Amino acid sequence: MILLTRKAEFSSAHYYWNEAWTEDENRRVFGRCANKNGHGHNYTLEVTVAGEVDPVSGFVVDLKELKEILEREVVSVYDHRHLNLEVAEFAAGTGMVPTTENIAIAIWRRLEGKIPHAKLHRVRVYEMDDLFADYYGER
Amino acid sequence: MAAGVATSAGPKAYLSRRYRLSASHRLHTEAYSAEENRAVYGKCNNPHGHGHNYAVEVTLGGPVHAETGMVCDLGDLDEFARTHLLERFDGMNLNTLEEFRELVPTTENFTRMVHRIFQGFRGARVVRVRIEETGNNSFEIGDQFGRG
Numbered sequence: 001m002i003l004l005t006r007k008a009e010f011s012s013a014h015y016y017w018n019e020a021w022t023e024d025e026n027r028r029v030f031g032r033c034a035n036k037n038g039h040g041h042n043y044t045l046e047v048t049v050a051g052e053v054d055p056v057s058g059f060v061v062d063l064k065e066l067k068e069i070l071e072r073e074v075v076s077v078y079d080h081r082h083l084n085l086e087v088a089e090f091a092a093g094t095g096m097v098p099t100t101e102n103i104a105i106a107i108w109r110r111l112e113g114k115i116p117h118a119k120l121h122r123v124r125v126y127e128m129d130d131l132f133a134d135y136y137g138e139r
Numbered sequence: 140m141a142a143g144v145a146t147s148a149g150p151k152a153y154l155s156r157r158y159r160l161s162a163s164h165r166l167h168t169e170a171y172s173a174e175e176n177r178a179v180y181g182k183c184n185n186p187h188g189h190g191h192n193y194a195v196e197v198t199l200g201g202p203v204h205a206e207t208g209m210v211c212d213l214g215d216l217d218e219f220a221r222t223h224l225l226e227r228f229d230g231m232n233l234n235t236l237e238e239f240r241e242l243v244p245t246t247e248n249f250t251r252m253v254h255r256i257f258q259g260f261r262g263a264r265v266v267r268v269r270i271e272e273t274g275n276n277s278f279e280i281g282d283q284f285g286r287g
Contacts, residue, residue: 018206029207031214097208101152105203130157131213134198138151 003121004060005048008070010079013040014098017084038082044126045074045107051118061118073110100127104135112137148202153266154210155198158220160229163190164244167234188232191272193246195224197257198267198281211263219260224253246272254280 015038016030026034033039047070051060083090083098089106090098096106104125112120126132165188166180176184183189197220201210228236233244242248250270257265267281 016208020206029212095205099203099208101154101203101210102208104152105150132155133210134153134155135150136153 001050002053002060003048003050004063004066004118005046006063006066006070008045008047008067008075009042010045010075011040011042012078012081012083013038014083014090015039016097016099018097019092019095038084041127043078043103045070046122046124046126047107047111047120048122048124049115049118050121054117061115066115069111069114073114074107077110100125100131100133101135104133108135108137147205149205150203151201152203152210153198153200154213154263155196156213156216156220158195158197158224159192160195160225161190161192162228162231162233163188164233164239165189166243166245168243188234191246193249194271195220195253196267196269196271197253197265198269199260199263200266200282201263215262216260219257219262223256223259246270246276246278250278250280 015036016033017026017036018029021029047066049061049066053060077087081087083103084092087098088094089109090096090102096102104123107125108120108123111123120137123135124132164183165185166183167176167186171179197216199210199216203210233239233249238252239248242252250268253270254265254268257268265281267279269277269279269281271277
C-alpha cells in the first residue's frame, strides 16, 4: 500500500457562533472569531489517499481525476464563499461551527466514497501555516 | 475548554500548532574525551556554541466538542506554550539551563523534554511533538496515529 497526497487551496470567510449561547458566551469562548461580519483565511487542503499501485499504469489514482474531484466537491463549493452563509454543512441550524477541525471533518464527509481505486486516509486543513487540523475518519 | 461551558464529544480529530523559538546549544558530553567529542559531534562541538531557529509542532488529539467545534481552546494552548515553552527556551543558550545540566541538548533530547512538558497541558491530550531544528532535520515523538 502507498499513500498519495494532493494539495488544493481555497479562500473563504467565516465566523464562530453557537446559536444556543448568549452573545456574551459567544464572545467569551470565541473571542475575536465571534465577529459576525466575519473574517477570512487562505486555506490549504491536503488530501491523502491510500491504495495499491496499479501494475500497468503505475498509479494509485489518476492525479488529474483526484484534482477534478477536489475541485468539484470542495474548492468550487468553498472558494470565495462565506462558510456560515453559503455552505450547507455550516448553515444556521446545523450547529456546525466552521472551525478548522470541523472543516476537515466536513471535507472528509464530502470526499468519502468518491475517490475511485483508493481509500481516503487523511484530510489535513491548514488555516494558516502555524495551525492545521487532521481528520482520519475516526468517530 | 473555556470554564463554565458544557460540551459534548463529537468525532476525533487532531489539531496542530507550530511555535517558533531561537536558541543556541553546543553538543558535548563529559563522558567523552575532547577528541571523542570532536569526533562524534563534529562542528556541533564548537566550544562557543551555535544556534537554530526551531519550529516546535504540537499535535493535540481528542473529540471535537459539539458546542465549540474545537478539540481544545487555542488560547489556552498558546498560553501554556508561552509560559512553559517560549519563556523558558526562546533566546536562551540551552546548555546553561538546569534541564540540560546533565543532558546533551541534542534536538532528540529537546523533543523528548518538550513532549514531557506538554503532557502537563490539561486542555486536550498532546499526542505528538515534532521539532524542526533546521529545514533539513526534524525529530518527532508520540503516538503513531494515522498509521503510515
